[in-house]
Amino acid sequence: xxxxxxLDQKVREYLPDLKMMCDVPLxxxxxxxxxxxxxxxxxxxxxxxxxxxxNFAASCGARPLVIGKGSNLLAADxxxxxxxxxxxxxxxxxxxxxxxxxxQAESGVSLARLAEFARRQGLTGLxxxxxxxxxxxxxxxxxxxxxxxxxxxxxxxxAVLFPEEGVRLLSREELDFGYRHSVLTERPDAVxxxxxxxxxxxxxxxxxxxxxxxxxxxxxxQPLEYPSAGSTFKRPEGHYAAALIDQCGLKGLSVGAAQVSxxxxxxxxxxxxxxxxxxxxxxxxxxxxxxxxxxxxxEPEVKILRDGxxxxxxxxxxxxxxxxxxx
Numbered sequence: 001x002x003x004x005x006x007l008d009q010k011v012r013e014y015l016p017d018l019k020m021m022c023d024v025p026l027x028x029x030x031x032x033x034x035x036x037x038x039x040x041x042x043x044x045x046x047x048x049x050x051x052x053x054x055n056f057a058a059s060c061g062a063r064p065l066v067i068g069k070g071s072n073l074l075a076a077d078x079x080x081x082x083x084x085x086x087x088x089x090x091x092x093x094x095x096x097x098x099x100x101x102x103x104q105a106e107s108g109v110s111l112a113r114l115a116e117f118a119r120r121q122g123l124t125g126l127x128x129x130x131x132x133x134x135x136x137x138x139x140x141x142x143x144x145x146x147x148x149x150x151x152x153x154x155x156x157x158x159a160v161l162f163p164e165e166g167v168r169l170l171s172r173e174e175l176d177f178g179y180r181h182s183v184l185t186e187r188p189d190a191v192x193x194x195x196x197x198x199x200x201x202x203x204x205x206x207x208x209x210x211x212x213x214x215x216x217x218x219x220x221x222q223p224l225e226y227p228s229a230g231s232t233f234k235r236p237e238g239h240y241a242a243a244l245i246d247q248c249g250l251k252g253l254s255v256g257a258a259q260v261s262x263x264x265x266x267x268x269x270x271x272x273x274x275x276x277x278x279x280x281x282x283x284x285x286x287x288x289x290x291x292x293x294x295x296x297x298x299e300p301e302v303k304i305l306r307d308g309x310x311x312x313x314x315x316x317x318x319x320x321x322x323x324x325x326x327x
Contacts, residue, residue: 035075068135076306107137124202152177242266
């Protein structure tokens with residue numbers, strides 16, 4: 001019996017209400033609109049379901065991949081022999097925290113919804129996040145940011161599921177935030193369940209005006225009309241990736257239907273029907289040209305997923321303990 005059949009059996013017996021589907025095209029669940037079928041895709045309705053599912057997956061030898069809106073992912077066209085767990089449909093709890101000026105939200109909550117909730121509560125600090133097309137879970141993992149703001153400035157703590165250890169509550173210091181980095185980027189097997197954000201009192205009208213201003217800037221400078229994974233490359237120390245790419249005359253460079261945006265050189269876009277191979281080859285060409293002409297090595301910010309390559313987990317993850325309660 002393979003891991004799929006073994007997992008199916010456990011889900012039927014212990015999680016009969018869990019929504020799980022077979023051979024689901026990842027192109028439907030990534031902002032790049034690229035990617036072949038995942039062997040299994042699950043949509044837990046709560047953190048408790050997610051913890052149990054991770055436990056079962058580990059015992060079956062599955063390789064779970066937890067995603068939110070798939071806004072920073074490029075998945076292979078041949079698909080993934082993995083269990084993909086999507087948080088957006090179920091992990092949507094959002095409320096004021098126990099302490100003043102705090103918000104608690106589950107990992108599937110979008111940053112846009114989170115920022116709008118903060119505005120309505122008269123809390124400032126999340127304006128930068130309003131236009132970022134991702135979820136809280138992914139934003140915590142990669143310390144997402146824009147326009148001078150980043151999650152490190154507002155995250156107070158996060159409840160994280162670790163294989164073998166169970167659920168741990170990590171403080172801001174323990175999360176060890178850096179540029180597009182946290183302790184969780186070194187632990188791809190870890191799963192953010194929810195987080196507490198500490199903000200500051202503010203005027204809802206002023207907060208809304210700031211959010212609208214930033215969205216106007218985003219629409220004017222970024223190719224939001226095309227599928228993409230946002231900024232393709234991390235910012236190299238002392239430089240800006242988009243400026244280097246533009247300097248090298250690479251705007252408009254295409255491979256198949258993948259193209260370096262003419263509007264913002266930091267974006268690789270899908271002009272319609274681009275394949276995984278189109279995008280990865282274009283990324284390679286951009287990296288090679290920039291390195292040759294400037295001496296700067298660009299590192300992808302987009303997470304590239306293919307079996308046996310970057311983004312994979314070990315063949316058999318340790319058992320995820322559930323003796324610590326999910327909160």
